[in-house]
Amino acid sequence: MMLQKNLSVEFLKLRRSTIFWFLPLAFSLGPVIAAVFMVIVSHPELGQRLGLLGAKAQLMAMHADWASYFTVISQMVGIGGMIVIGVMAAFLFGREYAEGTAKNILALPVSRAGVVTAKLFVGAVWYAAVIVWVYILAISLGSLLSMPGYTGELLSSAVVRGARMAVETIMLISIPAWIGVASKGYFGPLGFTMFSLIMGNVFGVTGWGPWFPWSVVPLDSGMAGPDVALPGWGARIVLLATFCVGWFLTWWTLNTADNLQ
Amino acid sequence: MIERGYQPERRAGNPPALQAIGLTKHFGPVRAVDGLDLAVAKGEIYGFLGRNGAGKTTTIRMMLGLIRPSAGRVLLFGNDVARRRTEAVRPVGSLVETATAYASLTVRENLEIQRRLTNAPPESLERVLSLFGLRPYVNRRAGQLSLGNKQRLSLARAVLHKPGILILDEPSNALDPAGIVEIRQILRQLRDEDGLAILVSSHILSEISQLADRIGIIHRGRLITEMRPEELASSVLGWEVSVSEARRTAQLLSDRLGLSAIQEGPPGRLLIRDPSIDPALVARLVVEAGIGLSLLCPVEEDLEARFLRLTREEEK
Numbered sequence: 001m002m003l004q005k006n007l008s009v010e011f012l013k014l015r016r017s018t019i020f021w022f023l024p025l026a027f028s029l030g031p032v033i034a035a036v037f038m039v040i041v042s043h044p045e046l047g048q049r050l051g052l053l054g055a056k057a058q059l060m061a062m063h064a065d066w067a068s069y070f071t072v073i074s075q076m077v078g079i080g081g082m083i084v085i086g087v088m089a090a091f092l093f094g095r096e097y098a099e100g101t102a103k104n105i106l107a108l109p110v111s112r113a114g115v116v117t118a119k120l121f122v123g124a125v126w127y128a129a130v131i132v133w134v135y136i137l138a139i140s141l142g143s144l145l146s147m148p149g150y151t152g153e154l155l156s157s158a159v160v161r162g163a164r165m166a167v168e169t170i171m172l173i174s175i176p177a178w179i180g181v182a183s184k185g186y187f188g189p190l191g192f193t194m195f196s197l198i199m200g201n202v203f204g205v206t207g208w209g210p211w212f213p214w215s216v217v218p219l220d221s222g223m224a225g226p227d228v229a230l231p232g233w234g235a236r237i238v239l240l241a242t243f244c245v246g247w248f249l250t251w252w253t254l255n256t257a258d259n260l261q
Numbered sequence: 262m263i264e265r266g267y268q269p270e271r272r273a274g275n276p277p278a279l280q281a282i283g284l285t286k287h288f289g290p291v292r293a294v295d296g297l298d299l300a301v302a303k304g305e306i307y308g309f310l311g312r313n314g315a316g317k318t319t320t321i322r323m324m325l326g327l328i329r330p331s332a333g334r335v336l337l338f339g340n341d342v343a344r345r346r347t348e349a350v351r352p353v354g355s356l357v358e359t360a361t362a363y364a365s366l367t368v369r370e371n372l373e374i375q376r377r378l379t380n381a382p383p384e385s386l387e388r389v390l391s392l393f394g395l396r397p398y399v400n401r402r403a404g405q406l407s408l409g410n411k412q413r414l415s416l417a418r419a420v421l422h423k424p425g426i427l428i429l430d431e432p433s434n435a436l437d438p439a440g441i442v443e444i445r446q447i448l449r450q451l452r453d454e455d456g457l458a459i460l461v462s463s464h465i466l467s468e469i470s471q472l473a474d475r476i477g478i479i480h481r482g483r484l485i486t487e488m489r490p491e492e493l494a495s496s497v498l499g500w501e502v503s504v505s506e507a508r509r510t511a512q513l514l515s516d517r518l519g520l521s522a523i524q525e526g527p528p529g530r531l532l533i534r535d536p537s538i539d540p541a542l543v544a545r546l547v548v549e550a551g552i553g554l555s556l557l558c559p560v561e562e563d564l565e566a567r568f569l570r571l572t573r574e575e576e577k
Contacts, residue, residue, distance in 0.1 A: 100361035
């Protein structure tokens with residue numbers, strides 16, 4: 001019952017914030033850019049005129065077909081999603097300190113485990129909704145381009161991959177959430193998100209990717225190329241453990257640290 | 262002066278609503294709060310007075326479970342905050358330091374959040390909107406409120422769920438004089454009608470002396486004294502006497518009343534540094550001795566001077 005109230009409060013705060021609309025809007029750039037790349041690839045003369053952007057498009061998408069399009073989308077969602085989830089954690093947790101409202105919540109007769117759980121749940125639902133929107137937009141834009149190679153199997157495979165990556169990305173929300181609480185603001189989780197992206201790439205190329213939580217999503221997105229095996233169940237257990245550790249650390253910090261702000 | 266509605270007998274037998282026992286907090290080598298003991302009864306307004314950095318906010322944060330004490334404990338209606346925080350703070354309304362609210366949410370939505378999380382009934386929202394004069398701003402975003410109205414919103418949030426204890430840290434911050442008077446009246450009303458135990462911290466002497474039933478002065482983390490507001494407001498240090506023969510008067514009072522704390526001032530003036538003497542007796546003795554008496558008046562220490570003296574004495 002109390003968790004339900006916590007959830008309703010968190011959804012209310014989210015719904016009334018600018019970032020609730022801004023984040024999916026910003027993330028929409030991913031499918032738009034992917035669609036532009038497809039147009040460039042299918043019109044090489046346009047790529048030459050666009051200079052660097054054209055060259056990048058040629059590099060990323062080998063062919064202007066649905067398979068290449070979904071590959072580009074999943075890579076963009078993989079990397080972009082890790083940034084988005086960090087921003088969400090910063091907003092849900094760090095904002096309470098930046099705006100000085102954390103002390104109001106923490107002085108209430110509300111379980112702090114409930115507060116953490118509600119915020120993380122809202123973050124998960126929010127992220128899932130953003131991903132659903134991004135894929136609807138991507139599929140709509142792809143349809144407008146009338147690219148060749150569409151099959152139902154390809155679509156379902158892309159959607160399943162997108163859903164799997166979304167769940168994997170959601171598992172990464174709790175560590176920046178904890179950093180938001182520990183550092184009492186926005187900058188900690190945002191800084192950590194950038195750092196984790198770099199480290200994810202570093203671990204990805206060393207072969208330790210499946211065991212490093214921030215490498216799993218980029219690997220699953222196909223960024224390492226078609227020859228690299230996708231992360232297996234071991235990697236997902238690492239992600240689940242990462243989420244649980246983050247949840248525990250966030251709760252523990254709220255419960256034991258001095259809330260001086 | 263004790264306000265109308267103040268009923269000491271009502272409080273006499275009540276166990277304290279709020280009790281701090283040996284409350285201590287260290288931040289590294291700094292002792293922010295040092296073995297503080299205080300109790301606030303139901304239906305009492307306790308003024309928690311201290312300079313900036315004296316330890317008021319740290320104490321309040323420990324009372325609300327926002328900071329863990331290094332030693333000692335806080336009991337709210339008998340519940341230990343460190344052990345059973347959720348149960349202990351259930352009957353508490355609070356305002357800690359600056360008034361804050363969710364800037365993108367309206368006044369109503371900010372209050373609605375508090376209502377949901379404290380299980381307050383829906384009608385409580387209308388009650389506090391009226392009580393704190395927030396009706397005209399109910400659909401305004403909190404970020405667009407003036408500082409004074411933000412403070413009112415924070416106070417409204419604190420009393421929304423009809424708490425038994427109200428812990429307010431500098432509640433008059435950002436309020437104009439009319440607002441300060443209004444909030445003072447509301448707090449008295451809550452004390453008298455709902456029997457709330459209220460702890461109000463401030464560094465503003467006049468505010469506390471006009472509001473509180475009892476005052477505790479904290480300095481360098483220690484509660485150095487507790488007093489009634491009238492004791493803080495009118496403290497007689499001694500008596501000033503203007504006579505025709507100062508030396509003879511001093512001798513006379515010393516012989517007859519055993520007074521030794523007599524100081525000669527400007528010609529014809531004496532300062533008796535004993536506030537407990539009977540001025541009528543002094544006047545009679547002087548006049549009967551044939552000495553001309555032109556002035557006999559108390560030497561009062563004003564509010565600020567008294568406060569500064571108490572805190573300086575503690576520093577020595």
